Amino acid sequence: MENTSKRYWKGVEELRNDATFIKNANSEFANPDETSLDSDSLLGGSNTQRRDFLKAMGFGMAAVTLAACETPVHKAIPYLNKPEFTIPSISDYYASTYVNNGDFASILVETREGRPIKIEGNPLSTISKGGTTAQVQASLLSLYDIDKLKGPQRGNASIGWDVADREIINALNTVAARGGAVRIVTSTIISPTTKAVVADFIAKYPTAQHVMYDANSAFGMMQANQTSFGKAAIPSYAFDKAETIVSIGADFLGTWVAPIAYMRAYAEGRKIGAVGGGKKSMSRHYQFETGLSMTGANADYRSPIKPSQEGVLAVALYNKVAQKLGGTTLGSVTIDVPHLDKAATDLARTRGRSLVVAGSNDPDVQVVINALNSMLGSYGSTIDLNIPVYTRQGNDLQMNGFINDAKAGRVGAVLFFGANPVYDHPRGAELAEVLAKMPLSLSFSDRADETASLCKYITPVPHFLESWGDAEPQAGQLTLIQPAISYIFKTRQFESSLLTWAGKPSDYQVYLKNHWSTTYYPQSTGFDSFDSFWVKCLYDGLFVPQNGQTVAGATTFAGNAAQAATGIAQRFKPGTGMEMSLYEKVSIGTGSMANNPWLQEMPDPVTKACWDNYAALSQKTANYIGVTQNDLVTVKANGKSIELPVMIQPGQADNTVSVAIGYGREKAGKAAAGVGKNVYPFAGILNGYVLFTAGSVTVEKAGGNHEVAQTQTHDTVMGRRAVVQEGRLVDYVKNPTAGRYFPKVVTPEGPVDPANITLWHGYGKPNHSWGMVIDLNSCIGCNACVVGCQAENNVQVVGREEVLMRREMHWIRIDRYYSSDAEAEDFSGLEIASANPEVVFQPMLCQHCSNAPCETVCPVLATTHSTEGLNQMTYNRCIGTRYCANNCPYKVRRFNWFKYFDNDNFDYHFNNDLGKMVINPDVTVRSRGVIEKCSFCVQRIQEGKLTAKKERRRPLPDEIQSACAQACPTNAIIFGDMNNPESTISKVLETEMTERAFHVLEEINVRPQISYLTKIRNKDEMPKQEARQESQV
């Protein structure tokens, strides 16, 4: 290498070796006499010297700089000593497990500088397969819930852990010494290690018993399997393998047993064309149910039935299938429900590839279903009894017995963990009365909830993101829970507390490792030490034993279906009386996360209502009672009475009322306070089984009204085929463009494609072209994307009042349209949904139009187009004219009507420092007065591009994912670079561009980057909207 060192001279003087220069060359400061400013000419004879001038200048600069600091930075504290492996602004991911009562998901936790900011699905999991649900996404926010307890309490008084331990051990010993019963009441525990801890505790206190119950019990099913197959377990279902799916009241996509597993599998069976691996067949789904559930909304054929008809319907279905397959029938029942014959025919036709499920907790109904599935040969094909699912293990009879014991004063000590029976058990009120009388009552709840506040002690447990643990959601699937943050409050894990009180070493992490070392490490292969096994399991978040932990046993039906059918027939009283059905909402579930503002604001997939529960009535029933939407009605059943607002629900069975559980939490915290009413007490108990139904209900007009906040108030699509395009499978098989609508613009040269008429030159997308494909066939409407986006993009919660003002801030929403029976052009008729409508879910977000109407109208260029096809929003340039929002044909732009942070009117997580820890530091928190909207997660795109650049490569296909696409449990949303031929989106569009892919509102030629794939129904009849268009021609 040649010597490139050069000599630089500071001035001509140095170059010339000027004498004066050389003289002064080594003195650091020049002679002031020579260099002072020419005072006479410049400063009018003042004595200001150069240095004074510089001082004054310096001060002035500093003062001006300080004065110009518009926004002071609060509390940005840098690391004094940087923790190892933590790089500020770089995310770390930890594999962990979401466990909330029985619900489960294998997850990755994104942490930033030691605080979890996002939950993603763990793609390694064979159960959730990288998918999440809205509840999983939202559980992050519960970590930063300000309403949680800060430490253990005796009554309302805070005490230290040492005091608590001493007093509780004393109390336990006193009870034990007397031989008094100790009861550990929990919801389903899917952790084998926790169960081992409980066993240790019971070993120490032999009078202790573990009572598990579930607010949403599936005990009837387990009992039925016990009588039918000798296994008190819930089998695993393969919805992807089923060609005919019949569900009697089971909301298996939303809330039934293990929806996260069923969603993905169900969607696999519904995907067709490019997203379905080229297949042109899909499952056919029949749903018989009372209220319109999210699952029912996805069905091809749906029939409303009364809750009391579930059992008879199961028997009738059995009989019809038996007739077709030549089996024996179970006594004669007559029931006239639409599509029943058709369902039976299809089940029989696809024997061996059929699946029948029922949501009822009545073991008799489940026995009949088992018999039916057995006759259909489902066991071994679509149902696997050898891989039981453990996410519901609650035992209604034990719980009932516990309450009886408690009332009789036979319980000396009770410990509640993950259980809030005072609130969520139908006999909660009875329990509440006797809790105070017990010698020791204790709750592990993280807050002083309805049960905990009646207990003598509360020893709060940390959030699962602060905890160690494991989970076994189904046989042969083990996952680990590891903390992603250290304890925020002075909490202690349930297991540590039990171990302490049992007099054992209380470090649960050590216990867990030991348990895995002795139990699971021997089942592994290929690890040279337990440590490497442990590290690998922690890294992956899960462990699947090689030998496959299946539970062997018979799968031949050995139950007595005839006896079950007789029981059903005896209890069935055909009548016209009003009946009540309690159901779980996809958002709030059993109510355990009711204080989570993200879930409260998440619109119900079907009703689009948030922040409330309500009495869902069919239009006919409402007319009969003389009420309309939002009128208050008094619902009376089982000697209880409650006032609820009316929700007119298309698809609701006549003479029934459906009300969601999980509301009316009085002691959950600020967000849940005053939201809805608690209807658990209305649940019936039949032979000890909790049934979410009630007969002999009266619903009367109560006078007054209460407006239910809905994010969508117009139910139908008004026959607009430019918005939703749908077809039939039979037509699709013949012609993949079935259901497509090709608008034309008439010009003097004849009709032309609207895309061929434009004023614009268009934008070049030379590098990337980010786009999205949304498959309407696999979108089940679950809202996981909505909450995922909310978490990723710091989307504000605005509360019920503001939702009533139609100002929710969600960047992505799921439009839900009901079909209408009216003819085209009958606009007032089209506004009315059918009595039992077909439903379409359409995720709607910024379409990133290439000819964006919002961009041209912004006076200040706050919204512009990128060279990668993004429609960008520059918050700090926005002056808030809202012209862009008005001119958006998709109405996806959101305005900050108020300052939503640090504002007591919006007292959610953005109003306290703890809650603000959930903020994604990559995304600006928008100030009041500016517009915001979906950015296609530009921060993720940027991060992905930078990573690729640092590694000197192109971003890999599908490497960069938007939050919604990542959250989607059914892969209905495909995000990617349309310029990269290897990306999934490009491959899908390659074939679908001429088949199923369409742009919403194609005729206005805004050229969105988002394509939708037509909704294809597996129906023999013409879809209603389609039929209407045909009849018009």
Added chain:
Amino acid sequence: MSHVTSAVRTPLVTGGKTYADVTEDISRQVEGRPTREWTIAFTISVVVLIYGTACVFWTWWEGLGVWGLNKTVGWAWDITNFVWWVGIGHAGTLISAILLLFRQKWRTAVNRSAEAMTIFAVLCAASFILMHMGRPWLAYWALPLPNTLGSLWVNFKSPLVWDVFAISTYFTVSLVFWYMGLLPDLATIRDRARSKVSRYIYGAFSLGWNGSAKTWARYEYLSLILAGLSTPLVLSVHTIVSMDFATSVIPGWHTTIFPPYFVAGAIFSGFAMVQNLMLIIRVVFKLEDYITIEHVESMNKIITLTGSIVGVAYLTEFFIAWYSGVEFESYAFINRATGPYWWAYAAMMTCNVVSPQLFWSRAIRRSIVWTFTISVVVNIGMWFERFVIIVTSLHRDYLPSSWAMFHPTLFDISDYIFSFGFFFTLFLLFAKFLPVVNMAEVKAIIKSSSEKLPVSVSGVAKGERVANPTFNKDVD
């Protein structure tokens, strides 16, 4: 400019006024103490203004959430009020510019007030531009100001930027036109002033007017030039305002008929407002001889004409919505007439299309009470027209999932009331401290026919500098 006046033409000024009478009649209220009626009216206006200002302040302090707007309806009363006030602001320039060019000499009695009304209305309109912004303190970003932010510039494609230019130009030209027209009258009042203060103030504002032939000549030339400049503005301002809607993609907004339709509507509402103000002024200030029934009738004829144009436009819109075959467009109009806001549409049709047709009856168009009532009705109708266009188009556009209703809140209403307080406070100050009728120009039309003046010039008030009686600018 010469013209022949018919001997049979009815005089434009009745009551046999002399030049001195004109000066006396019009200067009286400027020089005298405020009348009781004025004091009461002014007090009410100021109270309304204070209440309105408090509400506007709260709107800015809390955020636009205090209004009833939502994710679907992003504009409602704010832009309705803005367009309504801008529309009202059209009459002044129309009267002073276009009617000047058309040599409608009756305009001289009303042009001063109409121009003042224009300026104040445009100010009210501008207040809604500021008010409707999410961050009004950054409003100057809508101006193409040189800045240090690099190449950051305004979006010249945006109709809102065109609005900024259109309205500011219109305001500037109107203000100059109005002020220039005030100069001779300010000088008259200066010359008649008894107190030093008023002599000083009016003197300063009259910019050294000396009434010389040269001054008058320049005044005339400037009038003509400004009239020429303003004439296209009358058409351009509302054309551009209409483009806020016409260039969008929203069904019901995206309509090529908007420019002429909006201009006609603006003149329609502007004249109605002029009628209302004039009818009050002529009574309160006893100017019945200057603002005569002939004036009222002429303006009513213009109201009927523009009202009918607007009516035809409404029907044309409907026809085109059907004829185009565009389902969204068709539905937008069906929804206007029969949707949840049918009552607003009905109010618009009744007030704007039906009510001005009553003026076909001579008795009604010459009746003060009828004129006043119908003018009020017309302005209500024109407010509803803008409401119908803005709100009913937005509330049900393309995706039915986003369809929503707009319900006004107290602040929507109060911020509108603010503009009334603002307008009437300014107008009453104008009416008290400035001559409401252009004395110099009215003097030129006292002799509207070839007949001799009925009364000879006499009794020149003390201190008055007699305007050149032989000077008639139209004859000149």
